[in-house]
Amino acid sequence: MKNISILGSTGSIGKQTLEIAREHPEKYKIVGLAVMNNIDELELQIEEFQPKLVTVFDEAKAKILASRIASKIKVYYGVEGLIEVASHQDNHMVINSVVGSIGVLPTIAAIKNKIDIGLANKETLVAAGKLVLEECKKNNVSIIPVDSEHSAIFQCIQGETDENIAKIILTASGGPFRNWSYQDIENAAAKEALKHPNWSMGKKISIDSATLMNKGLEVIEARWLFGIDVEKIEVVIHPQSVIHSMVETIDASIIGQLGVPDMKLPIQYALSYPKRIKGKVKKLDFKRYNTLTFEEPDFVRFPCLELAYAAMKIGGTMPCVLNTANEVLVDYYLKDKIKFYDIAKYIEKIMGAHNAFHYNNVEELLALEEWVKSWLLDELR
16 A cells, blocks of 8 residues: 655646546555645545645635534645645655645655655756755655656666666647747737647646747756756657657667556556556557657747756756746736746846856755746836
């Protein structure tokens, strides 16, 4: 029996993780659940899975939930609550599927308590990759990727030595604007950017997919997860989202992981690793997916991808600046306060204003995030 806590249990990844736990009650026990503010759905999850503790990030909503469920279980709130759930002594694994760099502190707390991480929160490694990997090594903790692309790479490199890996190839659907002109993209409203062709995701990650920043963040995450130079990480547009990513070996072989666009497979693999288990995952029918195509990414129409590469090449605190600025600007775009290309425009400006340095602790990164938010607030007034 593997004990699991889920950060972001009412989101897409969280709900699918609970589906797998429901399908395999003999294998998985839910210890803790954490949400931002969706207490109605969380209350149903509590009733079904009987966790030991829960967190609602929004303090007011946490108090409402606590009054509803009386003294059944402890209800925490805020970042401290996320840390409580993530670091609970009964956990064997934490599935981190919260959105944004808010995932950094609970991830580090879990690692320090020698709890393995199923990581779907890419911002954790983008913002604090060096610290997180150092803590993993110190505490002998594994990070198992849950993102479909990184799970694919993780599966492809099983049995391979680092010396055998020549290149990582991250596939991208191209998002909703793949065939749009620059002018049309420039004037696209957020509601259009949310219409992803292949995946059902939250608002923030959907916008990131439209700008290709999502793929840029994955490039940075892959650099940390797999210890490979950013120059050896390539992005290719693959509209069908059937090949989830590939690895090229030194003998020019290409190893890929294929499947229908369904997040249940990478979640299930992260939960069961190093074993595989049967589950209710759709099978790939090649008669239906009989054409697979590939394109180069367009850095002119999608400049965020190039900015992510640049941030990783600079290193140090620059990826943290890129990530924090993107979080702020995506929120502005979703509220129709800025236009699509303003996201890349202001990220490039703040990267130019920041002198990157090598950070030593999470407090430095938290202070840097506040600087980014303040700088952008002044710029966008």
